[in-house]
Amino acid sequence: MKRIATVVLAGALMMSGCSLAPTYKRPGSVTAENWSSVQENASEADQGLASDIPWRSFFQSPxxxxxxxxxxxxxxxxxxxxLNVQKTQALYRIERSKLLPEINAAGTGEYRKDFGGNTAETYTAGLAMPAYELDLFGRVDNLSQVALNNYLATEEARKSITISLIAQxxxxxxxxxxxxxTLTLSRESLETRHQTxxxxxKSYRNGxxxxxDLSQARIALESARVNTVLYTRLVQLDKNALVLILGTRNLEGIPMTANLEKSAVMDEIPVGLSSEVLLSRPDILQAEFSLKAAGANIGAARAAFYPRIALTGSLGYSSTDLGDLFSSSDAGAWGLGPSISIPIFNGGRNKALLKAAKIDQEIAVVNYEKTLQxxxxxxxxxxxxxxxxGRQLEAQDMLVQASQEAYDLSLRRYTEGVDSFLSVLDAQRSLFASQTTLIDLQRQELxxxxxxxxxxxxxxxxxxKASS
Structure with missing residues (x-):
């Protein structure tokens, strides 16, 4: 028995570090295909990385x-x-623990009596090592690597959700x-059209x-009223959406001002571009860790074709007298026994598992490439x-100024009896449309x-910084 155990342990040392997982290689074709198109729109003067700017520095308004x-x-x-990160971290620790032997303390007491009236007592106490797999072909280690990469992928998923949440x-x-x-603008327009x-x-009553003219003025008034009601509803829907994102019951304590320029001050974004900028994005790292996990899973599937060797052992005391359990020199005992399991026939199960693992890796490669794209x-x-x-905003601002001048001129010409009221209505509509478009463009730029x-x-x- 000692000889067998020695041979097994020697074999384990010789085979330690053996892994059947494929060597990981990051897919690079998609990077090369797409990088030139991105660099075309990047300014060479831009320096620095957006990822280095804390969000408190980027969002400058309180x-x-x-x-x-x-x-x-x-x-x-x-x-x-x-919570998913904590869960996958715990699962990784479970798989990692299988690389080390499990040792348990145990004690038993047994009393027996046969039909002849004879009695016997047996007491044991000691340490026991359940079947500990010698990871000769890296099965356990690869499963541990699968769990590790799943944990790291989940952590990157959390980071990706954080980035998306900030933007959302x-x-x-x-x-x-x-x-x-825009609601404020609609109310101002409603007041202006009411005055008009x-x-x-009054002019109609005076002949x-x-x-x-009166009908057209009424149409313009009711149109402004419709816009006011519309944006009143949109504002409430926007508040509901923001409450959901913030995870609060209401927006109490959140400063709200109907002015984008004052309430949404942001820093300019430096666009220092290199391939590593995008390859370090959390969603891409998540896809890469998933790809690594798929590769490690292939190693575990390949190891299933090879023998599995396990050791069981015990060290303790055994005695027929409880009082002599620890004091008697003859009570000590130990044992070490190997076991081997060789796959012979399982109906093609191992081949199917290996094929599925390889397909999972192909899927992970496709997902990684898609994430890059x-x-x-x-x-x-x-x-x-x-x-x-930027150029569109400048042009729209000039359009608003021109529309305002056209409206002022048409209103003056109408009150002087030079022009028709239809020109006033057209100028009003153009001014309101240009102003609302300007507000929306300002939002788009931000x-x-x-x-x-x-x-x-x-x-x-x-x-x-918060987690360090």
Whole structure:
């Protein structure tokens, strides 16, 4: 028995470190295909990384800072992600523990009496090692690597949810502020059109304005009333959406101002671009860890074709007298026994498991490549939007000024009896449309900054400091 145990242990030492998992190699074709298209829209003058900017520095207005802080503290999706991390960490510890032998303390007492009246007592106490698998072919270690990479993937998923939540909370607040500003504009337009209607009504009573002028003024008034009701509803829906994201019962304590320029101050985003910028995004790292887990699972499936050797052992005392259990020199005993299991026939189960593991790896490769493609598209879209939104905002601002001048001129010409009321209505509609478009473009430009901050991995710097 000693000889067998010695041979087994020697074999274990010789085979230790043997792994049947394929060597990991990061897929690189998608990176090379997409990187040039992203760099076309990146300014060479830009320096630094968005991922290095804490969100408290990026969101410079106290209102946005409070919104993001509240969301990070209360959002249910983020809490679920954190719990999933704890769960996968525990599962990894379970698999990792299998690399070490399990030792238990045990004690027994037995009393027997045969039909002849003879009695016998047996007492034992000691340590026992249940079947401990010698991981000759890396099965247990690969399963541990699967659990480790699943844990790391879940941690990256939590980071990805954090980044998305920061952007989601900021965009929800921007939408609310934008609609509040448009609601204020609608109310001002309603008041203006009400004054215009009274002016036309007075002119009609004096025989200056026509019945058609009065009808057109009434249409403009009711149209403004419809817009006011519409944006009143949108503001309430925006508040409900923000409450859900923040995970609070209401928006009490959240500063709200119907002015995007004052309540949504943000820093400019430096776009220091290299392939490593995107490869370090949490969603891409999550896909990569999942790919590594699939590779380790292949190693575990391959190991199932090879023998499994386990050791059982015990060390303790055994005596027929409880008083002599620990004092008698003859009571000590130990044992060590190996066991071997060789797969001979299982109906093709091991082959099917290996095939499934290889297919899982292929799926993980495809998912990794798709995640990369999505990341490149997100960055390219955000950069392209940044290039045009600034110029569009300048042009829209000039359009608002021109529309205001046209409205003032048409109203003056109408009151002087030079022009028809129809020109006033057209100028009113153009002015309101240009003003609402300007507000929406301002929101889009700010949302683009948030999007660029998100797709470049910004938002984790504060979290890293908080956890360190």
């Amino acid at each position: 209102a946005l800072q409070q919104v993001v802080e509240t969301a990070l503290a209360n959002n249910r999706d983020l809490k679920t992600a954190a 909370a900021a965009n929800a607040y921007l939408q609310l502020t934008s609609d509040m500003e 209607y009274e002016l036309v009504d 200056v304005a026509t019945r058609q 999505v990341a490149f598209k997100e960055v390219a879209d955000a950069l392209a939007a940044r290039e045009t939104l 949302a683009n900054r948030v999007s660029l901050y998100k797709v470049l991995g910004g938002g984790l710097e504060d979290q890293a």
